[in-house]
Amino acid sequence: MYYDEFFPFYAVYADPEVYDRELQQEREAELMRSRYPQTARELQDYIHEEADLMDYQGSRIYDEYPDPWMMRKEYERVKNLLREKNRMKEMSDELLQVLFWQDISERRCRKKRCRGY
Numbered sequence: 001m002y003y004d005e006f007f008p009f010y011a012v013y014a015d016p017e018v019y020d021r022e023l024q025q026e027r028e029a030e031l032m033r034s035r036y037p038q039t040a041r042e043l044q045d046y047i048h049e050e051a052d053l054m055d056y057q058g059s060r061i062y063d064e065y066p067d068p069w070m071m072r073k074e075y076e077r078v079k080n081l082l083r084e085k086n087r088m089k090e091m092s093d094e095l096l097q098v099l100f101w102q103d104i105s106e107r108r109c110r111k112k113r114c115r116g117y
Helices: 018-034 037-055 066-086 091-110
Strands: none
Touching: 037 066, 037 091, 066 091
């Protein structure tokens, strides 16, 4: 297809608000996380740090269908580290799992930009 006039390549996929909406959603999520109870916030921060170690190019958490055994093993590793450092206090295992899977899910969506715009 040929055009008589110059047509810049960047105008083809011009939707500048995509990144603004993503930034707005991240700010909203951070606001809601700030409302967590103190203990849950501390756990979330630690889980976020540990998930940063799993977040690299080619990581298995970004597979289309992540291996459930591998993900369970990573969760158990994080849980054992929390117990060793006595940060788990009286938190339930279920809450820790929710925080872990939520963090992984946010990373996968950020990577694939699968949030509903």
